[in-house]
Amino acid sequence: NPFGEFSADGREFYVTHVHLPRPWVNVLANPHFGLVVSHTGSGFTFVENSQLSVLTRWQQDLADDTSGKFLYLFIPATGELCSLSPAPTWAPLDSYRCIHRLGSTTFLGKKGNVAWSWTLLAHPRETAELWLVELENLGPSPQELELTAFLEWNCGVAPSPRREFSKLFLETQFLPDSGLVLAKNHMWDVGSRRFGHWNTSYPFVAAFGADRPPAHAQGDKALFFGPGGSLRHPLALQDAQWEPAFGRHWDPVAALRYPVALAPYEKATLVFVLAAGKSRKEAVETWQRLANPEEVQKALEETHRFWDELLGRHSINTPDDSLNAVLNWWSRYQAIAGRLWARCGYYQQSGAFGFRDQLQDAQVFLPLEPQRTREQILLHAAHQFADGSAYHWWHPLTEEGLPSRYSDDYLWLAFVTANYLKETGDFSILEQEVPFLDAEAKTLTDHIERAFALAFSRFSPRGLPLIGCGDWNDGLSACGLQGRGESVWLAHFLVLLTQEWSRIFRELGEHEKASSFQEKRNQLIAAINQHAWDGEWFWRASLDDGSLIGSHHNSEGRIFLNAQSWAILAESTSRERQEKCWRAVKEHLFSPIGALLLTPAYTQPNPAIGYITRYAPGVRENGGVYTHASTWALAAACKMRDHEAVAYLLRTLNPALKDPRRSWAEPYVLPGNVDGPPSPLLGRAGWSWYTGSAAWFHRVVSEWVLGVRPTWDGLQVDPCLPSSWSKVQVLRQFRGAPLSITMHRQPGVARTQVLLEGKPLEDNLVPPEVEGPLSLEVLLPEEEIQT
Amino acid sequence: NPFGEFSADGREFYVTHVHLPRPWVNVLANPHFGLVVSHTGSGFTFVENSQLSVLTRWQQDLADDTSGKFLYLFIPATGELCSLSPAPTWAPLDSYRCIHRLGSTTFLGKKGNVAWSWTLLAHPRETAELWLVELENLGPSPQELELTAFLEWNCGVAPSPRREFSKLFLETQFLPDSGLVLAKNHMWDVGSRRFGHWNTSYPFVAAFGADRPPAHAQGDKALFFGPGGSLRHPLALQDAQWEPAFGRHWDPVAALRYPVALAPYEKATLVFVLAAGKSRKEAVETWQRLANPEEVQKALEETHRFWDELLGRHSINTPDDSLNAVLNWWSRYQAIAGRLWARCGYYQQSGAFGFRDQLQDAQVFLPLEPQRTREQILLHAAHQFADGSAYHWWHPLTEEGLPSRYSDDYLWLAFVTANYLKETGDFSILEQEVPFLDAEAKTLTDHIERAFALAFSRFSPRGLPLIGCGDWNDGLSACGLQGRGESVWLAHFLVLLTQEWSRIFRELGEHEKASSFQEKRNQLIAAINQHAWDGEWFWRASLDDGSLIGSHHNSEGRIFLNAQSWAILAESTSRERQEKCWRAVKEHLFSPIGALLLTPAYTQPNPAIGYITRYAPGVRENGGVYTHASTWALAAACKMRDHEAVAYLLRTLNPALKDPRRSWAEPYVLPGNVDGPPSPLLGRAGWSWYTGSAAWFHRVVSEWVLGVRPTWDGLQVDPCLPSSWSKVQVLRQFRGAPLSITMHRQPGVARTQVLLEGKPLEDNLVPPEVEGPLSLEVLLPEEEIQT
Known part of the structure; x- marks a missing residue:
């Protein structure tokens, strides 16, 4: 890799180049708090929800990654200015290394006779971000340095691009004795049923400060930048005195300046804490508790130990070291820290729980700590309506959600529960009572039976499930808006689910239900094979007007991966047809950059199909490698015992094997998608971190490739x-x-x-x-x- | 003014300083197209709707105004780089002047031996932005220059901060022969009832190019910036060759580089056109038609002539030159270009028609071209429901709107229609049939009678109108959410309206209606005087629990301006009480920076009152000078024949008299608000351009101060x-x-x-x-x- 490398144990990735094609980030999170930091030092911090409750401002601009929380290093004697990370000054450094590791990121740098290390982490249990800064004088002369920490306050919903309005509600305060800056927001831009819009206070107070008071503090962005200054070069750094502007009338930032005098060869350590609390008291106390080097060191060790211990419970050793690094450490870290806890990456600040998304992700815990999977299952069940449907997503903190018209969301509860049962044998979960959004608590079995009943009520006259406003593939958003379009993938999915639940009912002694589910399964298999077979493969969906997509009649979107891979996974067709499907997949969808989700990509918008046709051809779901679905293809390859395809899919899925000059994205985590033809950037990976493939990749390799x-x-x-x-x-x-x-x-x-x-x-x-x-x-x- | 000055005729404002406290902008628009450009050169361009249909990207950041469409000037021989406006390079220039004038903005600059002029305008009739660039070699040696135009494509809803998603749908194309860049967007982020979300194409195609093909073109932002480059210093400017990246897979920008060789003392002229069309053909043809110096010069002259002629129909000459400049030129230009056509400023990209807002603004045309007022009245009537209510706002282009629960929106139709009748005597408007949003066409009188009927049905038991989720003061958003809170301002407003419409019915020979309206008026006056009198003034509103705001019992929000000024304007109380009201206004609300909207400002959120209490104290409606309401106070001062107060209000309202070091905002247009106590930035003006006060200031001065x-x-x-x-x-x-x-x-x-x-x-x-x-x-x- 020309831009960096894994440590020998795979737990660390060393970024050695400043100018990468795109930011390479780390998501540092505990279940209630987190931050994202890129190799440039840019990024943002949030508490509880990475969309509705973001503490610091960040502008998503992956071509110019200069937005976040920074440390400036200014040498008054020479006027030299740089930053401890490449951004925001972009001053050339004598040496640079960014170490992303599970639970922390460290910037190592050197400029002249000053060397430093800046480590960032989310405390493993507290709602606090910690910085450990070490500055070292490498030379024989004393050095007078000035270190200035800078961030912009957001304290609410992000992105928040209407700053002139939103800043009118923020309040900051500087406490000179402790050197702490406090921030809160009197207007949280979320709905309030009782008090109308714009009429709720943000429920957290943020506190930012070091282990000592700064010499100077500034709370206004324009005053910090100065006339003609900028984030890259704030003029205030050269001013001897600052006139602090905190309160409610500014463009609120926190800039804290610390003089650091270093004797020859001396080292100094500073610690910063960015804490969030339900009250000012809570925020201040968290800062007080944590703002010293020992606490930060302890938190760092605890964090690293946590990941080592958790992920060490299930490890593999294959002949491919890079695959080991990705699977033993990064992909599950990605699934847990990025998907389940932070629920964001650099490409998306989601914050919400997707009903199907985080349920699938929660499977990552099955071999590690299945209690956590159980909790996630019950959490999702509690976001189901009594009619069996569910929220497509909902936001923790506000519990706002989008009632789903997708045809598959609510069925993933049955899927993940079945897998939980197979891993744990803990059938007691089925008796657990969980409330509906609109009705009182019933058992989990009851929840799942309602989901099935709803699914069974949404069939076409010829016995295929209706696709509604989309299925797993959100972008097939218009195929069935008028209530006639069908989904073949969903049919396969239901074949698999009815098989699983027939078995579960058998285990429970509910033989009538068991056979009724078997019967449903047989009917589905019959309908699939009678109506959905396209000759050499299964078509993907029918539209409201009866026309098909994923059929050999189509010039674009002629064959879809999931309609074949799931025929194999669900065994919803004969072995002969499975083999035909698989041959078609290999012939049409296996490409040099991986297994495409569909081919050929749509080049023109087709409103009757949905927004999938509006993406650039080859991008995201529109004919690229959609990593999530590729992991399922890997499972299908194993079921077909196609060792060569297994090798091919492992090779194309493994992010560490991609040439980053072409793939752009991080080599240590999975990207959501890779550009397929006809993209001129064939092989470019995007949407890293925030992808359901992270948990699935590990799961499929463990269960199907290694076959345990x-x-x-x-x-x-x-x-x-x-x-x-x-x-x-x-x-x-x-x-x-x-x-x-x-x-x-x-x-x-x-x-x-x-x-x-x-x-x-x-x-x-x-x-x-x-x-x-x-x-x-x-x-x-x-x-x-x-x- | 330390930062600039008006031209002698007042039609131009010369900005002479680069580093102002905040951007000073110009809004250049015709009824279907426009741009905003600041004195730094930053800004954005839109067609038809400045929120839903914005062509170029812009980030709202008034502390660091470096976002927009730019011209770089690079001198390969010396490696010197600057820009024709201060942003984005911020390179020091040997001279700088920005001339904002009605219909155009010009940057004059000089660096070494190169001088330039860059004029921007919206074509007066076409959906096109035009640039006229003149470069001059001031020296005796030949100069080889490179001029590079740069913009980022948005082509849809703005702001669009989730760029990694939104850019996946944009498509650009470079036509080497003509040198034109085309841009379109396959996904317009507005709702579609038929095809669901994210499933509509943006209905415009944009074209950008000069009057000649560039030597080089680039379509990708990252490639233009280069590794380690930035908007401030794009590395591509130093590259001999560019590899153009247009299409659907990039971070879409347009960068066009033109070599300009100047002999000693030679001048060169270049012309740029940014056009929008319903089709590619339309966009290209518009560019073709306009991309030459003669056409641009013609358009510039036509634009200037248009404003001179239109505004010249009504002019005043007072002893105060700055007031003349503001009133004869800028405030009405602000109302027409900024509020009615562009519907945006730098503080807000609205794009929507506010039911009450643009109706009031349309009064600016009454003495100029009342036909336009008539059209606006009928347009608003067509956004009313059959029950008399209306949209609070709606978006032209999509016709999406927010059904209003505000208690006053729909009544402004009666108000503005009455003023139209008084100006024109054109009673035929009342017979004009206009459809409802949900019912077939009826006469305008019918529309207005339904509005009154609805208003009359929303009274408290004691005969005061209910405030609902707010009245003119949106921020009183929770006073009446439960259907009991009352509005005293609205009561005054209804007194005035019933008087006017009683007269109109009389004119129409409808004597029964006339006397029923008189009776309603008398009842209102009785209720107001019996219940809403606070002893020395009128209270402002009651809350659902019966408590009052704007009463001497309140420690914050003790007295509100509108509850007094409208008592005078509507004559809804005795002369004696009017005098008391006025004395109270002067005693409590007249401050060194103008007439406050209320005092003391709220310092703590009160969810039962509404979000007005959440603003920083002294800011916007929360106890600052809210300019819109101050113009009404000026009318009231005239009614009270209080010459001293008239002088005071004129002085504090006139933006040209403010010290910009304290007021920050433009001296040539009205700000929406000025910070009142306890803001530490007392006198700071904000929300310039996008304020209903622009039309009102002129109207009140003409009709009440000058009294015509x-x-x-x-x-x-x-x-x-x-x-x-x-x-x-x-x-x-x-x-x-x-x-x-x-x-x-x-x-x-x-x-x-x-x-x-x-x-x-x-x-x-x-x-x-x-x-x-x-x-x-x-x-x-x-x-x-x-x-």
């Missing part, structure tokens, strides 16, 4: 490795038992054999009642016949 | 001048007759006398059937007794 997969009958071991892999190790627990699994190729073995203490396991299945710790040896055939 | 006022019986001449004014001239037309009115003080005259050809006019009234041209002489007493 919880089933109703136990933990299946059914690997489908790339042919070039000769040895793999897996550590995970199952039902509380730690397992150590070693797989290797063994000459003369015809099919995979799993040995427990040297003895073959029946059906390669670790029984659910296992007690550990156990060591399994998996013998793999030297070559497997390709289907 | 259309009434039901003719044109009243009833001046109430500041005592220091000894002579005033007025040119205006009345019912088609040009009038020249000269007023001067005459010793021995006891009361104002109006002479027509030397003979006194009865009641100082020019009869409606007058034929012109006429010269009137107005004799004023040397001193008038103050009330």
